[in-house]
Amino acid sequence: MITTIIVFIIVFGILVVFHEFGHYIVAKKSGIMVREFSIGMGPKLFYYRKKGTTYTVRLLPIGGYVRMAGGSDDEEEIKPGTPVTLKLNDQNIVTNINTSKKQTLFQGIPLIITSTDLEKDLWVEGYENGDESTVKRYSVDHDAIIIEEDGTEVQVAPIDVQLGSASLPKRMLTNFAGVFNNFVLAIVVYTILSFVQGGVLTNTNKVDVLPTDSIAKDAGIRSGDKILSVNNHQTDNWTEIAQQIQPNAGKKINVKIQRDNSTKELSLTPKKQKSGENTIGVIGITQSLDHSFKAKILSGFTQSWEMTKRLVLAIASMFSGHFSLNDLGGPVAIFATTSQATKFGLTGVLSFLAFLSLNLGIVNLIPIPGLDGGKLVLNIIEAIRRKPISENTETVITLIGFGFLMLLIVLVTWNDIQRYFLH
Incomplete structure (x- = not known):
């Protein structure tokens, strides 16, 4: 059980981090600010900032995420009534905004926020030193730092570095990059597998x-x-x-x-x-195994292609025939299958990792709002209309898709528990 848990964490972590790294690297190359790249979920353990991105390691070793400026998961930062501390430079421009009660990193100006604009004109307003008779306004530097409630430092996200300000092709590449990385990972792992097992299965x-x-x-x-x-x-x-x-x-x-x-x-x-x-x-x-060097080198491509065809046919049959929750598998099913894969040693784990990576990539291409495929469909609609869908419409579509995915995850997880542990 301990071995299965460790392998599960490693496999699941590699899958998600590789996927998110695809989004991260293309976003950075496209001029989109990546405010945070997180390994793990939940409370942060530590973080490191470099070139506008905060890299965090969080407590729960299950996956990770990329927080892009202006993305759907980039929340409003400072609400009215929030007590903050401001740090100013020599020109009286705000360089740091501390919203965390846990942090007293610098002596600054205490302010109760009444209003902010951290996207276009870059300013904050509020009552200074508890004086509610006067509202003070301070200009905010383009690269100012916000210390969030949990103590994590992230950079403000002006409109010019947000996801929506990038060109349509760059946004489409950013949305597709996670899936692309999953295919790359599968090719690499299948190639490694062929060398580990001494040849390519024919x-x-x-x-x-x-x-x-x-x-x-x-x-x-x-x-x-x-x-x-x-x-x-x-x-x-x-x-x-x-x-x-x-x-x-x-x-x-x-x-x-x-x-x-x-x-x-x-x-x-x-x-x-x-x-x-x-x-x-x-x-x-x-x-039987093909032991030739050529077969081993090409195996990543050939095996990925063969497995991709099988997965696509399997998914297509789900939509064309009788659908059952048993056709799907969530984290519980992955954990149960990990237990079987570990029995075959390194080759079993590598084969399982490559299979899951392809699975994650293909499923993410399904045009459901909330998945990368859904985002790409919205990009295509924008290209056809020659103008973006309204923010409200996109929000509604995303929420509906997210709600559907959450419901499906709950149903699949409960079904997996019954199949593997209560049967």
Whole structure:
């Protein structure tokens, strides 16, 4: 259990951080201010500021986020009635605004905020030193720092560095960058996996035999043999072999093999093995490996492409046929599957990480408001209309999408708990 928890945290963390790093790097290159890049969620443990971005590490090691200036998660900073402390430079322009009661970093001017404009004209107004007879106004520097309630320092976000001020192509690239990074991660991990396991799994009817506990080995099958048919059903590749063997758990089957130029027919009985909620038949064989250097180098692309096709077909079948919550999986399902992946060691974890990365990338492209795909659809609509959707309309659409996603997450999580722990 401890190993599973550690692997789950590492895998989930790599997935989310890699995804968010895509948004981060393209936003920075596009002139969009990234106010915060967080690893983890919840209360902050520590932070570091550099070149306008605050990098935070937070308590809960589950994911992370990128907070872009003017983005949907960039909240209003200072509300009227908030007590703050101002630090001024030699020109009496505000360089620091302390809103945290936990921080007394500098001796400054105490002010009760009555109004602010930290986007266009850059000023704050309020009652100085408790004197409510006069409202004082101070100009705010373009790169001023706000110390938030939890003590985190972030830079103010003037309109010129906000997400909405970037050109449409730059915003589209920023929205797509997270998904792009997930595909890059999958390609890299699949390539590493091929070197770790010594070759690339091939989808042919040539098989390798497990060295121990192998029914196939006991029946006379050897590594390098080709399985030509199972129960007289022709098998030209690994997928067809699995389709014929797995449904026959505990049932005797006839297998025709080819070794060099000779053929032989064998009889054997696949043993029963649990796979999620199902029981499948296995005989102790694996896909053969292509050990060539070229295959290993190209494996990241080829395996990512093959898995992408399978995932897209699986998602398409959900929308075209009978939908079930069992077709979906949330963090609970990922945790349960992580437990199975760790049993296969490093290769199992790497394969699972690449699969999840592709899954996250493809799901994020679904045009649901709140996902990257939904944001891209709004970008496309803006391109067609040649003007952006009104802020109120976009807010309503985003809230509806967010509400739908939250409801789906709750339903999927409860369904996963029932499937994996209460069944």
